[in-house]
Amino acid sequence: MIVVCSGPYGLEEAMKTLKNGGSAIDAVEAGCRAVESDLRDTGVGLGGAPNILGVVELDAQIMDGKTLNAGMVGCVSGYEHPISIARCVMEKLLHVFLVGKGAERFASEMGFEKTELLTDSMREIWLKRLCEEIGVADPAALEAHPELWRMSKWATDPYKMGTVNYLVQDANGDICSGVSTSGWGWKYPGRLGDSPVLGAGGYADNRYGAAACTGAGEMAIRVGSARSVVVYMKMGLGIEQAVREALRDLNDLHDQRIGGVNVLALDKDGNHLVGNSGDSPPSHWYMTPDMTEPAQKVGICEPYKKG
Numbered sequence: 001m002i003v004v005c006s007g008p009y010g011l012e013e014a015m016k017t018l019k020n021g022g023s024a025i026d027a028v029e030a031g032c033r034a035v036e037s038d039l040r041d042t043g044v045g046l047g048g049a050p051n052i053l054g055v056v057e058l059d060a061q062i063m064d065g066k067t068l069n070a071g072m073v074g075c076v077s078g079y080e081h082p083i084s085i086a087r088c089v090m091e092k093l094l095h096v097f098l099v100g101k102g103a104e105r106f107a108s109e110m111g112f113e114k115t116e117l118l119t120d121s122m123r124e125i126w127l128k129r130l131c132e133e134i135g136v137a138d139p140a141a142l143e144a145h146p147e148l149w150r151m152s153k154w155a156t157d158p159y160k161m162g163t164v165n166y167l168v169q170d171a172n173g174d175i176c177s178g179v180s181t182s183g184w185g186w187k188y189p190g191r192l193g194d195s196p197v198l199g200a201g202g203y204a205d206n207r208y209g210a211a212a213c214t215g216a217g218e219m220a221i222r223v224g225s226a227r228s229v230v231v232y233m234k235m236g237l238g239i240e241q242a243v244r245e246a247l248r249d250l251n252d253l254h255d256q257r258i259g260g261v262n263v264l265a266l267d268k269d270g271n272h273l274v275g276n277s278g279d280s281p282p283s284h285w286y287m288t289p290d291m292t293e294p295a296q297k298v299g300i301c302e303p304y305k306k307g
């Protein structure tokens with residue numbers, strides 16, 4: 001049994017779920033829910049970063065590595081736990097991906113409570129960015145702005161991101177991946193990053209392992225980072241080589257490079273590693289049943305060389 005996470009929060013909840021007999025899916029959901037409710041993380045769930053109009057739009061995905069079934073939601077406003085809505089999509093629908101109004105309607109049908117996601121402190125950060133750094137005179141007038149795309153491009157570049165990845169293997173050896181985020185702060189309304197996109201932001205397959213990403217989602221979408229790690233492992237590469245290949249794929253994107261991507265991986269034997277497509281080795285956190293608190297592990301990087 002192992003819990004692997006991109007950040008330090010929620011691992012105890014995920015491990016407790018496994019120790020109480022829960023599945024990898026239960027543990028991924030428990031870990032992500034803890035982060036979604038944790039105000040210390042301002043890139044996920046409640047207190048997450050808003051879009052350019054000040055609306056917090058959440059994205060999430062979950063994948064069951066045993067069945068390869070999955071659920072994804074994007075641009076969900078007013079619900080604190082997109083990971084749980086994604087799980088309901090996976091378990092209750094024939095579809096795998098719902099966005100916007102349809103996802104919110106489904107959340108309501110599933111009995112999820114409506115919540116205001118924009119906290120006062122994040123509202124202040126949103127206003128400061130717009131008014132003091134971008135020079136917007138009247139944020140309320142942005143709603144009708146004819147060139148919102150320009151404002152959003154200025155405001156997002158190279159602004160705030162944050163996402164949680166969970167990769168879990170349970171006592172049966174089943175693997176599950178989960179991702180939850182408020183996406184890129186000050187993004188254009190309706191923008192989806194990699195986090196809700198299966199194969200880009202996350203992927204799990206019991207036979208080989210799982211992977212998930214944080215960072216510049218536009219890049220991870222373009223090369224399908226998470227699934228490529230799993231496929232590289234399928235083709236016989238060890239976890240480190242598989243992650244390095246995925247980082248090299250990211251580094252072969254020479255235009256519209258908007259930042260680095262962290263790729264977190266777990267193989268079917270419980271080995272785990274994170275890599276970054278830039279200059280600084282990232283860290284991730286993990287917990288096994290014998291541990292009383294999560295431990296941090298430093299990963300690898302593949303620096304970008306301009307081609």
Ligand code: ASP
Nearest residue numbers: 161162163183193215217
């Ligand atoms: N990958 C996320 C996105 O592009 C952001 C992040 O990980 O910080 O929405």
